[in-house]
Amino acid sequence: MDQITSALAPSRTSHKTAVSGSAPDGPGSVTKRLSNELMTLMMSSSPGISAFPKSDANLFEWVGTIDGPAGTIYSGLSFRISIAFPSNYPYSPPTIKFETPCYHPNVDIVGGAICLDILQDKWSAVYSVQTVLLSLQSLLGEPNNASPLNGDAAGLWNQPDAFKTQLLKHYRSIETCA
Numbered sequence: 001m002d003q004i005t006s007a008l009a010p011s012r013t014s015h016k017t018a019v020s021g022s023a024p025d026g027p028g029s030v031t032k033r034l035s036n037e038l039m040t041l042m043m044s045s046s047p048g049i050s051a052f053p054k055s056d057a058n059l060f061e062w063v064g065t066i067d068g069p070a071g072t073i074y075s076g077l078s079f080r081i082s083i084a085f086p087s088n089y090p091y092s093p094p095t096i097k098f099e100t101p102c103y104h105p106n107v108d109i110v111g112g113a114i115c116l117d118i119l120q121d122k123w124s125a126v127y128s129v130q131t132v133l134l135s136l137q138s139l140l141g142e143p144n145n146a147s148p149l150n151g152d153a154a155g156l157w158n159q160p161d162a163f164k165t166q167l168l169k170h171y172r173s174i175e176t177c178a
Contacts, residue, residue, distance in 0.1 A: 030089050034059045037129045049133040051083060060085045063099075065174065066133060072141035073164055080174050081112075081136070083129070093123040096132065100174060103167040105143040105154035114139075115149045 038059075041051060051064030062083040068074025079100040086092045096119060097112035106115040118127060118135055148154035156163040 030085070030087065031059055033090060034085060040128065041130050041133075044130055046130060046134060049130070049137055051081075051129055051133060060087075060089075062129070064129075064133060066137050066140070069137055069141045073160060073167060074140045077167075077171060078174050090125040090127070093119045093127075094129075094132070096136070101170045101172060103150070103153050103163075103170040104140065105145050105148040105150055105157055106139060107153075108149045109153075109170060113149060115144070115147055 038052065041049075048067035048069065049064070051062050053059050054061045054063050062085070064081045064083055066079050066081060068077040068079075079098055079102055082097050082099050084095040086094070096114055098107055098114065099112060101109060102112070103109055107113070114136070116135065116139055118124075118132065143154070143157060145154045145157055153163070153166070156166060
């Protein structure tokens with residue numbers, strides 16, 4: 001039994017090192033991961049989300065779109081986001097910001113910053129671009145009013161008509177933002 005345990009120990013140690021937080025395989029592994037995620041996202045049938053690199057020369061800077069989910073106050077609206085991947089992705093989360101002004105309790109209307117736990121302290125390397133985009137899309141219809149970045153939006157959330165008025169006051173279509 002001790003022989004089996006010692007034979008397995010090196011692989012456990014190397015796995016632990018790989019998961020610890022620094023990307024031991026270097027930037028090539030990050031590029032491979034991002035390429036795979038791009039392919040998965042392009043082949044997926046997830047409606048209302050998309051993302052792709054801003055240029056062929058840089059796989060670490062993406063642009064994406066999120067459509068407001070049907071049946072929510074955001075239905076029929078599309079939002080452009082920017083996604084910047086760190087050099088140690090997926091061990092650290094990407095930085096995602098709304099480029100289209102988004103009046104929402106968990107979005108900074110001025111800078112586009114997003115308050116979403118999986119982009120901060122609840123990040124896990126198992127998350128992908130697709131899962132993050134789906135979470136953002138879900139957040140549009142189900143904000144966390146207990147942790148608002150936009151207190152005005154959080155205060156108006158339970159008043160749909162007043163909220164929609166403010167939302168449309170700030171909103172610009174993607175074509176206008178380009």
